[in-house]
Amino acid sequence: MIINLKNNDTTMAISTLGAEPQSLVYEGREYIWQGDKKYWFRRAPLLFPMIGPTKDNKIMAKGKLYDMPGNGFARDMEFTVVDHTEKSALFVLEDSPETRSKYYPFGFRLAVTYTLLPNGYEASATIEAKDDLYYTFGWHPAFSLDINGKGCELDTYTVNFSQNEKLNKKTAVNGRFVYTEDFVDGDSFDLSRAITDIGAIVLDNVKSDEVTLTSSSGEHGVTATMGDMTTLTVWTCAPQHGQYVCIEPMLSFGDAQRPLEIEEMNETRPLRKGESVTYTNTFTVF
Numbered sequence: 001m002i003i004n005l006k007n008n009d010t011t012m013a014i015s016t017l018g019a020e021p022q023s024l025v026y027e028g029r030e031y032i033w034q035g036d037k038k039y040w041f042r043r044a045p046l047l048f049p050m051i052g053p054t055k056d057n058k059i060m061a062k063g064k065l066y067d068m069p070g071n072g073f074a075r076d077m078e079f080t081v082v083d084h085t086e087k088s089a090l091f092v093l094e095d096s097p098e099t100r101s102k103y104y105p106f107g108f109r110l111a112v113t114y115t116l117l118p119n120g121y122e123a124s125a126t127i128e129a130k131d132d133l134y135y136t137f138g139w140h141p142a143f144s145l146d147i148n149g150k151g152c153e154l155d156t157y158t159v160n161f162s163q164n165e166k167l168n169k170k171t172a173v174n175g176r177f178v179y180t181e182d183f184v185d186g187d188s189f190d191l192s193r194a195i196t197d198i199g200a201i202v203l204d205n206v207k208s209d210e211v212t213l214t215s216s217s218g219e220h221g222v223t224a225t226m227g228d229m230t231t232l233t234v235w236t237c238a239p240q241h242g243q244y245v246c247i248e249p250m251l252s253f254g255d256a257q258r259p260l261e262i263e264e265m266n267e268t269r270p271l272r273k274g275e276s277v278t279y280t281n282t283f284t285v286f
Contacts, residue, residue, distance in 0.1 A: 011023070044142060047250065050136060061106070066104060068103060156215045210223055249281050252267035
């Protein structure tokens with residue numbers, strides 16, 4: 001089911017499958033990649049409770065092995081719409097016999113609220129622990145390169161930080177991270193297919209409050225707030241070259257070399273029974 005939001009002339013569409021944004025139209029321009037199976041069929045998934053690959057797509061929890069799809073299972077689950085107004089909607093996913101037996105033996109409630117702004121949207125996720133659990137979380141929106149003209153090249157785009165950064169890059173190649181020191185040394189870096197064809201650009205320890213995507217070929221772009229997240233991932237598909245790039249604030253990104261035991265993963269965070277935590281990020285467009 002598709003839930004539609006409207007704020008004056010700005011519109012947004014969100015699927016109940018994965019609580020995934022499908023469209024964001026501002027001033028008549030579509031900013032969300034519209035998906036194409038030839039390249040990447042998704043549009044703007046959320047990532048829970050894992051991000052990145054795990055060894056053999058498995059995790060160990062409570063002494064048992066469980067399947068764990070890359071980037072978690074929530075993006076492929078049907079959420080329930082709990083509240084819906086003209087400008088906002090609340091989607092909820094809770095543990096079920098299927099999730100506990102197949103993927104993740106913990107009780108949880110994941111509540112995701114999208115609020116449509118005059119020029120973008122706010123995304124807020126609250127994770128409630130019914131059991132002691134371990135998790136990570138992130139947003140994975142894909143933005144159309146065509147906002148600056150049909151066929152606008154990825155190589156015209158730059159990722160800009162709100163302050164100077166000194167960041168190493170890690171990229172998962174065949175499931176194992178390869179590191180590039182001082183990939184960012186300043187307040188921006190230029191995108192290129194030569195870089196993204198290797199794999200996702202994963203940057204830890206980001207200090208900036210905001211990250212902005214701009215292009216030398218036009219005046220349109222996207223600004224994402226980092227909120228409480230300190231890892232930024234920038235990704236597009238390869239070797240096929242789709243007309244999109246993902247700007248992804250997240251808590252962490254792991255590779256397939258991490259331990260199988262979820263408690264031992266550096267990328268996961270503990271949340272004790274009865275506790276909850278909320279992550280809020282905004283994506284504004286221009």
